[in-house]
Amino acid sequence: MSQDHPLILVVEDDAPLRRTLRATLQAFGYGVEEAATGAEGRDKLLRLNPQVVLLDLGLPDGDGLDLAREIRGWSEVPIIVVSARGKEADKIQALDLGADDYLTKPFGSGELLARIRVALRHWAQAGGPASEPVAEVGPLRVDFAAREVLLAGAPVHLSPNEYALLAVLARHAGKVLTHQQLLNEVWGGAPSAQSTYLRVYMTGLRKKLEADPARPKLLLTEPGVGYRLKA
Numbered sequence: 001m002s003q004d005h006p007l008i009l010v011v012e013d014d015a016p017l018r019r020t021l022r023a024t025l026q027a028f029g030y031g032v033e034e035a036a037t038g039a040e041g042r043d044k045l046l047r048l049n050p051q052v053v054l055l056d057l058g059l060p061d062g063d064g065l066d067l068a069r070e071i072r073g074w075s076e077v078p079i080i081v082v083s084a085r086g087k088e089a090d091k092i093q094a095l096d097l098g099a100d101d102y103l104t105k106p107f108g109s110g111e112l113l114a115r116i117r118v119a120l121r122h123w124a125q126a127g128g129p130a131s132e133p134v135a136e137v138g139p140l141r142v143d144f145a146a147r148e149v150l151l152a153g154a155p156v157h158l159s160p161n162e163y164a165l166l167a168v169l170a171r172h173a174g175k176v177l178t179h180q181q182l183l184n185e186v187w188g189g190a191p192s193a194q195s196t197y198l199r200v201y202m203t204g205l206r207k208k209l210e211a212d213p214a215r216p217k218l219l220l221t222e223p224g225v226g227y228r229l230k231a
Contacts, residue, residue, distance in 0.1 A: 006120055007031040009050035011041035012082070013060050021054065024109045038067045050077065052119045057083040065097055072098030078119035082107070088224035095178045095225065102176065118174035118231050135170040137229060140209065140218060142170040156208050161186065165201050174231030176222050202227060
């Protein structure tokens, strides 16, 4: 499959939903391969090297979470979980195990396509330099080398912890990062690190970066799960 037609692997045991996903994705120029079981999905992932995996959790031969954990052990391919499990605990577990995103069924085709576009950007970046020197998200510009943050061209002064939190979110723009992932990245997962840290520093960032901190447009909350910097 050429770069112009990225390949999406759909691991889903619901045949009607697979057909719907195939029709939707092909209509927007994506190549599609289907797998009805975890074993079939594993085999096709190894043989076909897709650019994105859409992974259901309720597979007939095992839990999709186990497959996500296994895949992440040897591949950085973006994994978007598509599941009827909508509990926060399920989302957190999937993201902590290495999934890049999580959509709860039923979902709209527009949202799915947007999440796939974000995943493909991450995949393309993974094949390039180990780290990009600059991240730009809307009016926000983060220069990692200079440790400089600009908003609409104007410098923004951040505390060291505010900058560290923003830098992690900027490097993964568009991806949901769980509370634990952020605590690990910013504070090294120290026992003293509490989720209250995130609320305090996120509030500070929003006051400095959002036009209306009470209605953020850039620094988004995924309730009960974590935060996302809008791509």
